[in-house]
Amino acid sequence: MLGESKYLFETENLGFRRFDRTDAERLYEHHNEQGLKAWLPNESYENLEEAIDAVEFFGKYYDNDELPFVLAIELKETHELIGDTGVNEAPGGVEIGYSICEKYQRHGYATETVKAMTEFLLIHFNIKELFGRVMHGNGASCRVMDKSGYKYIKEEFGAEDDPYGKGMLIYKLKL
Secondary structure (H helix, E strand, O other): OOOOOOOEEEOOEEEOOOOHHHHHHHHHHHOOOOOHHOOOOOOOOOOHHHHHHHHHEEEEEHHHHOOOOHHHHEEOOOOOOOOEEEEEEEEEEEEEEEOOOOHHHHOOOOHHHHHHHOOOOOOOOOOEEEEEEEHHHHHHHHHHHHHHHOEEEEEOOOOOOOOOOOOEEEEEEOO
């Protein structure tokens, strides 16, 4: 699937690849950053072993070209793991998600990620519709969705993964 490159696909700044076991520590650290925990509290790992289990879980689905499909985001210049992106089946369709380490936020990498991942998914998985969910109040993620071609369609309340009960903003990309 990867051919000669270690990247499944890449952009000007970023390489998207399969997670491997050596990524677990950085994944654990990233998902326990305060900024990420504030917006995605259900996405943090209790300990390093849980992050290792996640990396192995991601690998099984990657190897079988199945959803959930989660990729490591690497800064090509330094080969540093700076985040992750993926899709999963959810009520209402296929949901895209991403996270970028705090150190690398505000450089356009989130938008670069969503655009590239969207293009890959539409071709590779032949998905006809994607949606993204943003916690109410997360203006930065709303801007990423807008810049990536997703359109706001509605607000959703009562979602299981809305820990603060403030509602989720739903964005869709239709082709």
